[in-house]
Amino acid sequence: METKNTQNPFTTKPVIPSVHQRKELLYAMAETGADWIMLKLGDVNTLPQLVGHIHRFGKKVMVHQDSIKGIARDKMGIQYMANCGVDCVITMKAPCVKYIKEVGMVAAFGFFVIDSDACRTGLANVKEQQPDVVILMPGTIPPQLIKAIKSEAGTPIILGGLMTTGEQIVGAMATGVAAVATSNPELWNCEI
Numbered sequence: 001m002e003t004k005n006t007q008n009p010f011t012t013k014p015v016i017p018s019v020h021q022r023k024e025l026l027y028a029m030a031e032t033g034a035d036w037i038m039l040k041l042g043d044v045n046t047l048p049q050l051v052g053h054i055h056r057f058g059k060k061v062m063v064h065q066d067s068i069k070g071i072a073r074d075k076m077g078i079q080y081m082a083n084c085g086v087d088c089v090i091t092m093k094a095p096c097v098k099y100i101k102e103v104g105m106v107a108a109f110g111f112f113v114i115d116s117d118a119c120r121t122g123l124a125n126v127k128e129q130q131p132d133v134v135i136l137m138p139g140t141i142p143p144q145l146i147k148a149i150k151s152e153a154g155t156p157i158i159l160g161g162l163m164t165t166g167e168q169i170v171g172a173m174a175t176g177v178a179a180v181a182t183s184n185p186e187l188w189n190c191e192i
Helices: 022-031 047-056 075-084 096-102 116-129 143-153 166-174
Strands: 015-019 036-039 060-064 088-091 106-112 133-137 157-160 179-182
Touching: 015 022, 022 036, 022 047, 036 047, 047 060, 047 075, 060 106, 075 096, 088 096, 096 106, 106 116, 116 143, 133 143, 143 157, 143 166, 166 179
Parallel strands: 015 036, 015 179, 036 060, 060 088, 088 106, 106 133, 133 157, 157 179
Antiparallel strands: none
């Protein structure tokens, strides 16, 4: 099965609200122009309802595989998220990229850029698994490194983690990334 998005699905609104609490979710759905919401709350019982609410507001749902309680980090967990209507799954497990794509969701492979070895390993996984998008963490890594990874990965890049100011978001977008995820609600309507 083909994935839903083969092009960069994050070009319209480059700030993605990363939501950890229900009150933040209500604000992200009703008060932001975001196209996507990164959902980092809920569990196996509440995920279908949360996804439905987000979709009713005309937004897409991105779920970090490790953030939803009670869902296995395997092929069956991925199938469950697809059945719930999740649009994109973020995984840190390279082999899961294949399963995410097989069920038609956008496959986002994330890795931490903590040193040269982590960068090399992450890029090797990107080349082997060919995710639809790469999420680099933390989002505050040096711009020259972001540009080098983007060039080598050949796929849209999202930055996430430690993005706390509008200046950081503007600077990140200047490196050519597709989007920035932030948990700071004050930045969710940031215009780039």
